Amino acid sequence: MAHEAKFRVWRGDAGEGALKDYSVDVNEGEVVLDVIQRIQATQASDLAVRWNCKAGKCGSCSAEVNGRPRLMCMTRMNTFADDEVITVTPLRAFPTIRDLVTDVSFNYEKAREVTAFTPPEGLKPGEYRMQQEDVARSQEFRKCIECFLCQNTCHAIRDHEDNMTSFAGPRVLMRVAELEMHPLDVADRKHEAQEVLGLGYCNITKCCTEVCPEHIKITDNALIPLKERVVDVKYDPITWLGRKIRVRSDKD
Amino acid sequence: MADIEHHKYDVVVIGAGGAGLRAAIESRELGKTTAIISKSLFGKAHTVMAEGGIAASMGNVNSNDNWQVHFRDTMRGGKYLNDYRMAELHAKEAPDRVWELEEWGALFDRTPEGKISQRNFGGHEYPRLAHVGDRTGLELIRTLQQKVVQLQQQDKKLSGDYESRIKVFAECTITDILITGEGENRRVAGAFGYWRESGQFVLFETAAVVIATGGIGKSFKVTSNSWEYTGDGHALAMRAGGSLVNMEFVQFHPTGMVWPLSVKGILVTESVRGDGGILTNSEGRRFMFDYIPPVFEKQYAKTEEEADRWYTDPDNNKRPPELLPRDEVARAINTEVKAGRGSPHGGVFLDVSKRLPAEAIKAKLPSMWHQFKELADVDITLEAMEVGPTCHYVMGGVEVEPDTAAAVGVQGLFSAGEAAGGLHGSNRLGGNSLSDLLVFGRRAGMGAVAYLADLDAAGGRPAVNQADVDAAAAAALAPFGHDGGENPYTIQQDLQQLMNDLVGIIRTADEMQSALERLNALKARAATLSVPGGRAYNPGWHLALDLQNMLVVSECIAKSALAREESRGGHTRDDFPVMEPNWRSIVMICRLDGNDVEVVKQDLPWMRDELVTLFDVSELRKYMTEAEISRIPGKVA
Numbered sequence: 001m002a003h004e005a006k007f008r009v010w011r012g013d014a015g016e017g018a019l020k021d022y023s024v025d026v027n028e029g030e031v032v033l034d035v036i037q038r039i040q041a042t043q044a045s046d047l048a049v050r051w052n053c054k055a056g057k058c059g060s061c062s063a064e065v066n067g068r069p070r071l072m073c074m075t076r077m078n079t080f081a082d083d084e085v086i087t088v089t090p091l092r093a094f095p096t097i098r099d100l101v102t103d104v105s106f107n108y109e110k111a112r113e114v115t116a117f118t119p120p121e122g123l124k125p126g127e128y129r130m131q132q133e134d135v136a137r138s139q140e141f142r143k144c145i146e147c148f149l150c151q152n153t154c155h156a157i158r159d160h161e162d163n164m165t166s167f168a169g170p171r172v173l174m175r176v177a178e179l180e181m182h183p184l185d186v187a188d189r190k191h192e193a194q195e196v197l198g199l200g201y202c203n204i205t206k207c208c209t210e211v212c213p214e215h216i217k218i219t220d221n222a223l224i225p226l227k228e229r230v231v232d233v234k235y236d237p238i239t240w241l242g243r244k245i246r247v248r249s250d251k252d
Numbered sequence: 253m254a255d256i257e258h259h260k261y262d263v264v265v266i267g268a269g270g271a272g273l274r275a276a277i278e279s280r281e282l283g284k285t286t287a288i289i290s291k292s293l294f295g296k297a298h299t300v301m302a303e304g305g306i307a308a309s310m311g312n313v314n315s316n317d318n319w320q321v322h323f324r325d326t327m328r329g330g331k332y333l334n335d336y337r338m339a340e341l342h343a344k345e346a347p348d349r350v351w352e353l354e355e356w357g358a359l360f361d362r363t364p365e366g367k368i369s370q371r372n373f374g375g376h377e378y379p380r381l382a383h384v385g386d387r388t389g390l391e392l393i394r395t396l397q398q399k400v401v402q403l404q405q406q407d408k409k410l411s412g413d414y415e416s417r418i419k420v421f422a423e424c425t426i427t428d429i430l431i432t433g434e435g436e437n438r439r440v441a442g443a444f445g446y447w448r449e450s451g452q453f454v455l456f457e458t459a460a461v462v463i464a465t466g467g468i469g470k471s472f473k474v475t476s477n478s479w480e481y482t483g484d485g486h487a488l489a490m491r492a493g494g495s496l497v498n499m500e501f502v503q504f505h506p507t508g509m510v511w512p513l514s515v516k517g518i519l520v521t522e523s524v525r526g527d528g529g530i531l532t533n534s535e536g537r538r539f540m541f542d543y544i545p546p547v548f549e550k551q552y553a554k555t556e557e558e559a560d561r562w563y564t565d566p567d568n569n570k571r572p573p574e575l576l577p578r579d580e581v582a583r584a585i586n587t588e589v590k591a592g593r594g595s596p597h598g599g600v601f602l603d604v605s606k607r608l609p610a611e612a613i614k615a616k617l618p619s620m621w622h623q624f625k626e627l628a629d630v631d632i633t634l635e636a637m638e639v640g641p642t643c644h645y646v647m648g649g650v651e652v653e654p655d656t657a658a659a660v661g662v663q664g665l666f667s668a669g670e671a672a673g674g675l676h677g678s679n680r681l682g683g684n685s686l687s688d689l690l691v692f693g694r695r696a697g698m699g700a701v702a703y704l705a706d707l708d709a710a711g712g713r714p715a716v717n718q719a720d721v722d723a724a725a726a727a728a729l730a731p732f733g734h735d736g737g738e739n740p741y742t743i744q745q746d747l748q749q750l751m752n753d754l755v756g757i758i759r760t761a762d763e764m765q766s767a768l769e770r771l772n773a774l775k776a777r778a779a780t781l782s783v784p785g786g787r788a789y790n791p792g793w794h795l796a797l798d799l800q801n802m803l804v805v806s807e808c809i810a811k812s813a814l815a816r817e818e819s820r821g822g823h824t825r826d827d828f829p830v831m832e833p834n835w836r837s838i839v840m841i842c843r844l845d846g847n848d849v850e851v852v853k854q855d856l857p858w859m860r861d862e863l864v865t866l867f868d869v870s871e872l873r874k875y876m877t878e879a880e881i882s883r884i885p886g887k888v889a
Contacts, residue, residue, distance in 0.1 A: 013788065029512020031627070041741035045792030046785030050293070052478040055518045055623060057390065058296045074626055097449055098789040108294060112414055116402035117357030125351035126310075129366035135359045139384065142359060142391060146295055182357070215622075 002027050003082045007035060009047070010089040013098045019087065026077050033061050033072035036088065036100070048099035056213055059147030063100050064089045069149040069211045091152040093161075107148050110168035113196055114175050118187035134183040141178035141222055143214045144171065150208035150218060156201045167198035170208035170218050177222035180229065190230045199223075199230060256453045256721065261287040263700045264443050264458040266426050266485060269297030270389075270689030271669025271696070272464035273396035274349075278697025279462075280403055280418040284704065287456060288400070288420045289445065291465075291480050295397045298466050298478055299689065302389025303521035303619065304373055305381025306690070307683030308346035312367040314566070317378040319343040320866050326684060327867075328547075329375040329577045330647075330677020331821045332836055332875045333498070336859045337654035338675040342684070342691050349690035350382050356402070358395040360384055372526040372566075375577040375681040377551070379566075386521045386619050392686055423448040426484070427797055428724040429461055429492040431662065432714040438493050440664030442716040444724040448794060451787020453725055459713040460700040463489055463650055463659070463667040464693065468502075468809075470744075471802045472643035473752035476508055476519040482798040483805030485671035489650040490804065490849075494659040496842040497673040497854075499648035499805070500812035501822040503680055504757050506581035508642025510599035515627045517642040520602065520620060522682045524637075525574040527616050528563055529604035531585070532636070533593035539600070540573035543584035547874045548576060579679045579821050582641040586757050589640065599640035605633055641757055647680055647822055648812070649673030651841060656699030657692050661843075664703055664714075668696035678821025731796035737782035740796040747774055747802060755810050760826045764814040771807050775847075778803060807849045812840040815851050833877045861885050 005026045008019040022039050033051055040047045051061040054073045061072040066080075066087050080086055094102035151157060151169040176193045179185050193199045204227075206219040216222075263279040265272045268290035279286045290297070309322040322343035327334050350368065354360070360382050361369040370379040384391040404414040411417075426445035433439050443456040465485030469477025486496055507520040525531070533539050541559075544552045552573045553559035559572035574581070585600050595601055604613055610633035614621050617632070624630040624637060650667035651660040652674065659665040669689045676684060707713055731740075754767035778799050783792040818832040819825050837856045842849050858864075864872075864884050873881055 027513060029628075030514040034514045040791060041739070041745070045739055045741060045783060045795075046790045048789035048791060052292055052296050052298070052480065053301050054478065055301070055515065056626065057387070057619065058292075058300050058478070060292065060296050076627070101449075101789055104293065112401055112404060112408075116398060116405055119355055125348065125355050128351075128354045128368075130359075130362055131366050132362040132369075135362060139359050139361075142384070142394060143387065145300070145390065179357075182359070185357075 005035060005077070005082070006085045007039065008085055008087040009036070009039065009100070011047070011099050012096070014096055017096070019089075030077045031073055032065055032070070032075040032077065032086065032088065035077065036072060048097070048101045050101055057145060059145030059213075062091055062147045062149050062152070064092060069153050071147055071149070071213050074213055091148070093152040093158045094148075104148055106164060107146070107151055107169070107171060110172045110197070111175065113168065113192070114172060114179070115187050115189050115192060117179055117182065118185055120184055120186050123184070128184060130183045137181045137221070138178045140216055141174050143216055144174065145214060146171065147213060149211045149213065153207045153211045155205065155207060156203070163198070163201055167201040170202070170223060173197055173199055173202065173226060174216070174218050174222040177226040180226065193226060194230050199227060202227070256455050256725070258455050258457070259287065260457045261285050262458065262704055263287070263460045263462065263697070264289060264456045265462040265464060266443065266488070267297070267464035267466060267669070267671065268292075268294060268420065269299040269464060269466055269669060270392050270396060270686060271671070271693035272297075272462065273393070273400060274690050274693025275462045275464055275666070275668055275697040275700070276418060277396065277399055277403065278694045279701055282698070282701040284701055286418045287458070288418070289424050289426055289443075290420060290422045291425050291448070291484075292423065294420045294422045295393055297393055298480060299393045299686070300390045301476065301478070301519060302392070302686055303386040303519065304523045304526065305371055305383030305388045305683050306346070306350055306392065306686040307373070307376060307380050307681065308350040308382055308687055309343065309378075309380060310347045310350065310368060310370065310382070311378075312363055313370040313379040317380060321377050322346070322380065323863070324866055325376050326675075326681060327677070329681040329684075330679055331831065332677065333820060333839065333856065334677030335654055335674035336857065336863060338692070340863060341654060341695070342675055342688060345691045346687040349687065349694065353392070353395050356395050356399040358391055360391070371523060372575065373682045374522055374525065374575045374581070376683065381683040383523070385615075386523050386617050388686065392689075421454070424454060425794065425797070426488065427728050428720075429488050429665065430716050430720045430724070431492050432717060438662050439714045440492070440662065441714040444721060446728060449789055451790065451793070453728070455716065455721060457716055459707055460664050460666065460704055462696045462700055463665065463671050464669045464696070465671045467646045467670040468802070468805045469643045469646070471747055471751050471806045472756070473748040474508065474517040475643040476505060476517055477643065483801045484798065485667065486649060486808070487801035487804045489659055489662070489665065489667060490842070490844045492662050492665060494661045494665055495651045496648055496808055497651040497839050498678070498812075499646070499673075499808040499842055500816050500840060501647035501678045502643060502809060503578055503645040503647060503822045504582040504641040505644035506578055506585050506641055507602055507639035508644075509628065510595070510638050510640045511597035512628060518623070518627075519642065519644065520637060520639050521617070522578070524602060524604050524617060524620060527604065528607035529574070529602050530572070530607065531574050531581070532601045532603065533588045534595060535593055539588055539593070540576065540581065540584060543580060543587075544573050544576065545580060547871070548580070552576060577679055577681060582757060583824060585639070585641055595638040597638050599638040601636040602639045603636035605635055610634075645670060645680055645685065647673065647676045647678060648808070655695065656702065657696035658699050658703065664707070666696040666699050668692035678823060728797060731781060731783045731793055734780050734782050737780040738777055740778075740781050740783060740792055740799055743774060743778050743781060744795060744799055744802070747799075747806060750774070751806055751809070755806070755813060758824050758826050759813055761814060764810050767810045768807070768814070771803065771810060775803050804844070804849065808842040811849050811851045812842060815840055815853075831875070833875060833880070836875055836877075837880070858883065
């Protein structure tokens with residue numbers, strides 16, 4: 001049944017802003033994004049909000065709902081009491097552009113620092129052979145919809161803005177892990193992960209995993225194995241010697 | 253105007269989905285400076301919504317597959333209204349385009365031999381769709397996005413600047429393509445638009461523009477399409493002097509979610525059926541057996557037993573009718589619901605829970621499981637889904653030359669992907685969209701680069717006319733000029749309801765006449781709408797501008813649909829229910845005449861001998877006139 005919900009939505013731009021109250025009708029089966037769109041269509045046509053697919057596949061409508069980083073399209077209204085005030089604010093870790101829209105360019109800039117997929121020389125298109133169990137590990141990470149909720153939540157970014165120059169965040173490091181686990185990739189990104197992308201800043205508190213709408217086990221399956229690989233290279237004297245005298249390949 | 257940001261590029265690609273990115277990659281790899289204009293953030297394009305896979309006859313699962321079979325399936329699915337040359341290029345080149353993605357880092361699901369796995373899909377004779385679970389579109393967009401980044405890394409090494417040769421303009425909208433010259437000398441000179449974030453205007457001086465803006469679905473109320481699908485490229489091409497083809501053909505995907513209301517229209521992938529899911533009505537009957545049209549009798553099973561055997565022994569059994577082309581299934585569901593045999597929320601039941609073990613469902617259809625669990629509280633491993641038709645895709649689009657993707661009527665304009673028309677004829681097969689994006693995205697990039705070479709050899713590139721820039725800026729600001737007008741959202745909602753009710757799955761002349769009258773009224777209302785607020789990230793203003801495109805595209809659909817007095821593929825006339833051979837060789841072309849759409853008939857080219865002889869003549873007789881049949885070599889009527 002329809003009821004009237006109380007919403008508090010952050011309105012403003014980079015300079016200043018405030019929470020604004022809206023009373024708005026809610027129908028059975030709706031999600032927070034439906035209500036935000038109804039506010040936009042009936043009360044505030046200039047309310048800035050990003051959304052695309054409305055089905056949890058594009059990762060555009062990230063925001064904080066009652067302080068929790070969420071996709072608005074996947075946050076059902078029936079998870080709140082009818083009389084509960086629902087507060088919607090922009091992602092905290094990124095600079096606000098306007099209302100619920102933030103500047104997420106940080107994530108794209110850091111993604112450019114990851115060495116791209118590097119196929120083996122001489123392997124022609126159509127000749128790639130990989131087993132399902134071997135591609136499955138990287139496929140888990142390729143489910144990422146780049147909603148940047150993990151980036152927004154990671155306390156090494158959220159609470160320490162200064163780190164953003166030297167720490168790329170869980171999304172970008174997971175991309176490194178994905179490429180490192182690709183069965184045919186021949187590049188070595190261990191040094192890059194540690195020295196350029198700041199893997200050491202991650203202290204595996206798993207906040208990223210908790211907010212991932214795709215339920216990717218970012219910490220356990222990507223970041224910890226990546227740390228193990230980096231540590232092996234960094235501190236194992238045999239590996240170190242092997243690299244120096246080139247008996248071990250970079251992928252070992 | 254002082255506040256216009258200027259850029260100069262060899263090639264400007266409008267749209268950052270699969271077709272746009274593939275075109276841009278090609279243009280940049282051929283050495284041209286390339287701008288990619290994206291209405292959304294980079295990597296969010298509607299391509300991510302594609303679920304089932306990419307059709308390409310690699311023959312990894314059934315070695316009988318080849319481009320000829322794929323070509324035949326595509327023509328058959330399109331009811332022989334396809335541009336045969338596009339269908340030929342598409343079928344021939346799709347495997348290379350898929351394999352190339354692996355070189356760029358894509359990770360498809362594998363066969364036991366380690367090749368790319370391929371799945372069954374509606375209208376495809378063999379398992380043909382390369383896939384990644386049910387998130388193939390995401391894999392495609394991410395792979396292309398990361399390929400762009402790789403090219404930027406190369407450029408950084410050479411020039412010190414990531415963006416020296418290929419740059420993404422994210423959250424930027426093009427409102428006009430700027431033209432010089434008249435008649436046959438009409439040429440692209442630039443593109444004009446605005447940054448969504450600031451409202452600042454942007455002018456691109458460029459001699460080559462690729463339109464890869466996707467579809468038009470947002471003009472319909474129940475749709476699987478996102479806010480971006482407002483037909484921008486269709487409208488831009490027409491205003492630049494180009495033409496649209498096949499606009500009456502709109503694909504209603506048979507299986508969208510129907511409940512809860514907030515997700516009505518969201519797609520349920522055809523893979524559910526490809527992997528064994530069945531459609532039943534409220535009486536528990538597998539009704540698709542009642543809807544096998546005569547032209548498909550040879551390929552589809554008549555009994556449940558045979559249909560079920562097909563999943564394990566496809567060489568010796570016919571296919572289940574759930575896998576008929578989308579137009580057939582959508583009409584069947586529509587008929588069942590109208591006859592009172594629908595599900596509680598006005599759809600039918602799609603059940604995979606009794607067909608596959610729970611773990612297999614979660615492995616093969618992970619995002620469907622997730623989508624229903626989180627949005628509808630339905631566990632598809634335990635119960636049936638409720639589904640119904642949703643506006644999904646437009647077969648119609650910019651009329652192009654098949655080999656170069658060059659738009660007819662304007663030099664320097666190219667188009668690929670859903671924005672372009674012709675390949676799919678009257679109905680697109682699932683899986684043929686992602687391959688379309690790659691095959692013709694690449695060709696559009698090549699076409700643009702070849703055009704520039706000719707242009708430069710002939711003496712240089714056209715200059716933008718300042719008066720056109722001023723006019724474009726004035727038009728973009730017009731919605732701020734009126735006070736007390738209507739809210740653009742109200743007009744959009746009225747348009748969506750109108751198109752759904754009067755130009756939807758089943759059409760009649762009276763309803764479409766009435767739709768055209770109402771569209772005129774909406775045009776008048778849209779001309780005086782008001783938008784409050786400023787230019788910085790103002791969605792009301794953005795919608796006001798998009799609405800102009802939605803209205804002109806809707807007029808194209810309604811006028812083309814009214815003119816085609818037969819039923820074929822994605823166009824069903826209640827008053828002309830039969831598919832007429834005389835109409836098979838005729839396509840509708842839309843052009844702008846001032847502010848009005850004019851529709852003319854045009855003949856389709858006849859297939860080359862080596863292509864037409866790929867078909868069984870007894871099948872062609874069901875579609876073609878006697879005169880046409882007599883043209884087939886060795887198959888005299």
